[in-house]
Amino acid sequence: MRFLRLFTKGFFLTINFAVVLLFLGACLAPYISPAWFWPISFLTLAFPFLLALLVIFLLGWLFFNYRYALLSLIALLLGWKSISAFVAFHMPSGNKPAADSSSLTVMSYNVSQFGLYREKDSKYNRQAMFAMIKKQELDIACFQDFYTSERKNDFNNREDISREMALPYRYFSSDFNRNGMQHWGSIIYSRFPIIASDKVKMSMGPRSESLIYADIVKGADTIRVINMHLESYRFNERDYSDIRKIKNQEDTGLKATKNIIQKMREAYIRRSQQADIVGGFIRQSPYPVIVCGDFNDTPASYTYFTIKGDLQDAFLQKGLGIGRTFTGLAPTLRIDYVFVSNYFKVNSFRKITSDLSDHYPVIANMSLIGSGKTEVQVNK
Numbered sequence: 001m002r003f004l005r006l007f008t009k010g011f012f013l014t015i016n017f018a019v020v021l022l023f024l025g026a027c028l029a030p031y032i033s034p035a036w037f038w039p040i041s042f043l044t045l046a047f048p049f050l051l052a053l054l055v056i057f058l059l060g061w062l063f064f065n066y067r068y069a070l071l072s073l074i075a076l077l078l079g080w081k082s083i084s085a086f087v088a089f090h091m092p093s094g095n096k097p098a099a100d101s102s103s104l105t106v107m108s109y110n111v112s113q114f115g116l117y118r119e120k121d122s123k124y125n126r127q128a129m130f131a132m133i134k135k136q137e138l139d140i141a142c143f144q145d146f147y148t149s150e151r152k153n154d155f156n157n158r159e160d161i162s163r164e165m166a167l168p169y170r171y172f173s174s175d176f177n178r179n180g181m182q183h184w185g186s187i188i189y190s191r192f193p194i195i196a197s198d199k200v201k202m203s204m205g206p207r208s209e210s211l212i213y214a215d216i217v218k219g220a221d222t223i224r225v226i227n228m229h230l231e232s233y234r235f236n237e238r239d240y241s242d243i244r245k246i247k248n249q250e251d252t253g254l255k256a257t258k259n260i261i262q263k264m265r266e267a268y269i270r271r272s273q274q275a276d277i278v279g280g281f282i283r284q285s286p287y288p289v290i291v292c293g294d295f296n297d298t299p300a301s302y303t304y305f306t307i308k309g310d311l312q313d314a315f316l317q318k319g320l321g322i323g324r325t326f327t328g329l330a331p332t333l334r335i336d337y338v339f340v341s342n343y344f345k346v347n348s349f350r351k352i353t354s355d356l357s358d359h360y361p362v363i364a365n366m367s368l369i370g371s372g373k374t375e376v377q378v379n380k
Contacts, residue, residue, distance in 0.1 A: 108292035
């Protein structure tokens, strides 16, 4: 009996120690570029599960032998920076903030091409998205994976949204086009005038996308709005079939696993390089910034921390829980963000749980602190 108790205790201690090592490895990910050591990025996907296991071990040891609880407790304390980026502790109001002329309501939304390839006729999906977006009474909207067309009887979404949402000012980056008539990219809409705008290529290649920005004037203040769509895994139907094989343990030759890992590896490396470009660009802004985007990476990642820098994550300021924004693959993926300078006060944050895209739209309301023409000191 004593042998069984010792064996059981040793077994759980070994598992606990292994979880601690993996958890601390995931907590190192923000400091290690995947371009230098890409395997560590895979731990960031496991971060919420490792965190949950540590909490279970902590509570279990407190009940059976409190001294061993120190192992998990120390790991949790060492990893607090990553934990605090992953979980928000503010009870959201659930309602739109009261109208305030001094505040801004900003949406970031991967619109998934308005359902262009989800069904034979995407007209109804698009109309439903328009109705949902219009209801939010936005001041600024940043859309990724945006589709528009100049073909007859197709959707000119640039014009339609400006007209229907009363967002007359916009800047669009056509990163991909077909025959100069169909366009895919990112777009910024504004209720307020745009005095300057441009795009910055984040990587090279035929399928690379751009960071876009627009300098917007509201009253006496100028604000730089930045929008981006970072490298995705580019999974296709065959890849999703491979993922199902892996889950069902049908990948006997490991061919599917190798294919998936290779695609993920390439995406992690490209995103880290893009994050370095984006982070540098943000820090050179002469104005307070609002950063929106689909980062395709979790809050435990190098991408997240490199771009965020000293900015505020609107979800962490006013959200609750883990804030899932992507509907596929796993229930823990928060990959869509709104960051703001410390010149802003975040008043509220919410997401809309909608199946019109594979991403949920996120909305933040914020106010500039102080008044007068706002310009910041840039370190050259």
